[in-house]
Amino acid sequence: MRPELIDIVLVNTSHPGNIGAVARAMKNMGLSRLTLVAPRQFPDEVATSRATHAADLLETARIVPDLDSAIDAAQFVVGTSARGRRIPWPVQDPRRCAVRMAAATDTGQRVAVLFGREDRGLSNEELNRCNLHLHIPSDEAYTSLNLAMAVQIVCYELRMLAIGGALPAAETAEWDTPFSTQDNMERFYAHLEETLSAIGFLNPAAPRQLMPRLRRLFGRVRLDEMELNILRGMLTATLEQVERAGGPVFEKPRTGSEP
Amino acid sequence: MRPELIDIVLVNTSHPGNIGAVARAMKNMGLSRLTLVAPRQFPDEVATSRATHAADLLETARIVPDLDSAIDAAQFVVGTSARGRRIPWPVQDPRRCAVRMAAATDTGQRVAVLFGREDRGLSNEELNRCNLHLHIPSDEAYTSLNLAMAVQIVCYELRMLAIGGALPAAETAEWDTPFSTQDNMERFYAHLEETLSAIGFLNPAAPRQLMPRLRRLFGRVRLDEMELNILRGMLTATLEQVERAGGPVFEKPRTGSEP
Structure with missing residues (x-):
């Protein structure tokens, strides 16, 4: 051309x-x-x-x-x-x-x-x-x-x-931060599950479809590393509040027994 | 179309x-x-x-x-x-x-x-x-x-x-729940901002790029209504912990709509 x-x-x-x-x-x-x-x-x-x-x-x-x-x-x-x-x-x-x-x-x-x-x-x-x-x-x-x-x-x-192909073909091309790896995502999900139990939102004895739905949500978005750090920071700050309040509502999920 | x-x-x-x-x-x-x-x-x-x-x-x-x-x-x-x-x-x-x-x-x-x-x-x-x-x-x-x-x-x-006739299959085809409207998204962002202030993660006096980054994240994923309800429920449960702990670290930001 x-x-x-x-x-x-x-x-x-x-x-x-x-x-x-x-x-x-x-x-x-x-x-x-x-x-x-x-x-x-x-x-x-x-x-x-x-x-x-x-x-x-x-x-x-x-x-x-x-x-x-x-x-x-x-x-x-x-x-x-x-x-x-x-x-x-x-x-x-x-x-x-x-x-x-x-x-x-x-x-x-x-x-x-x-x-x-x-x-x-x-x-x-x-x-x-x-x-x-x-x-x-x-x-x-x-x-x-x-x-x-x-x-x-x-x-x-x-x-x-x-x-020609000068513009990003994929919407996520030229992103400013690397996308997170799957092992970091798994650490995030574990942290998320612990926090949701601690604030009483997720009952380990009756978890229903909560974590699958959250996995679908965050899997769909493809978090970058900075976003993952922000979310991890939010969870940490939430757990600090739980400690200040006297401890978790539900303990971190292990075998599913009620605290 | x-x-x-x-x-x-x-x-x-x-x-x-x-x-x-x-x-x-x-x-x-x-x-x-x-x-x-x-x-x-x-x-x-x-x-x-x-x-x-x-x-x-x-x-x-x-x-x-x-x-x-x-x-x-x-x-x-x-x-x-x-x-x-x-x-x-x-x-x-x-x-x-x-x-x-x-x-x-x-x-x-x-x-x-x-x-x-x-x-x-x-x-x-x-x-x-x-x-x-x-x-x-x-x-x-x-x-x-x-x-x-x-x-x-x-x-x-x-x-x-x-x-032009048939379109390529869309990633959002046959979704199980309606996607959220923008006014519901704004209520969520206001709720999120309040919660992040309450747990001390967002300092309203120095908010930096936190909310824009979270808006980018949740705007990119396009939440459906059930996902939005889950996230709102998490925020509500977090705020309950904050109350149990004696109240918010930072007060709710004055600008923005009510959650």
Whole structure:
């Protein structure tokens, strides 16, 4: 995936605010090549304001008079399309489309992604110029996405490919403390059982399902060593209170005989 | 995937235009439950204008004064987070996070997704209330997404699952007891804090990172109602020992809700 080979092309955009929002959406996702085909109003301070820290993309944007000039060097052209057309065309969702685009850049191809007008998208003639149509699967009850939102989704899919496995695959990756070992967990459970007996919450003569349920709970969470130390500290402090109060309600479990 | 169980929660949004854009992004992706926590300016005609054909979501939006009111009935709370924090938290990208959320709704759970302020996101305290953190993998050169864009990406991932058919088996499928609600979790934390003070393990004058670490632990595990009852029972039995010993080491902290 080579983001520098991907060109976001906005065709006849009406509102400069959308152009600014597109620039921001692109830069957030690591893209930087923006082409504007005959924008109605540009440059414009509303665009600059909406771009916030992506105003540099507006300064380096190519401004061209027609679609031909925008895509003449592109080797793979994708057009965003809101719905079915009279002549069926190859159409894919943003995820599969992003895979196609990323693969094209991997072989050095230049890719252009076309986004149409706010009110009526790309014309049939423009869509006929594309190798592939991209359709964002919006809800039937309200299909019309804001232009910059559509760009955001496509750029996000490209970003997910660009980073590959950069984010932790497992939620517990890059944890700050090692996870506890099973022998430390067993010491904790013994300490817990002693404490629950001492405060009278667990009757060794009638333990029921208490310890299995607590084991399921703490086994599920996977305690790290610091958490285990905190819990052990809590148990120790609790037992000190029990001593201050005159001793345990139930003795530490041994053979199950009532004290 | 049951979209009607997913609540998009915007915390202290400053710009009404963003609220409108969020409503549109949601409706485009088939979501409809919007909650606004103390919005700075709402209702507002800018919000209505930006929502275009999603103004109905603004009319049915819940407006609440604080985060507690927003999430008290939620059983799975996801918080969007821009970057690493002092205490690492379980964090996933939007795709994996959407799978978790969709799986939760499949078992009838109510899900809340929190989005923070435009300028500084969610506070650490708010993030501590979440079971899982969601991070959108933006480019290091420009990490700050527009609020509505972030909502759009998350709703898009949920939409892809909604239309995508079968989901991977969820770890929480076929659980035997309902997962606890956030208001019950808050009562537990208040009870826990009181108890830890009473046994002298938590000094309210120097609490350090103890409660955030315990919140991370119990937020990560997602307690079910029976487990919560067991833990509450342990705390009550511990406090009885403290009374038997002559009273608490440290008085109950003054802030926080009653257990």
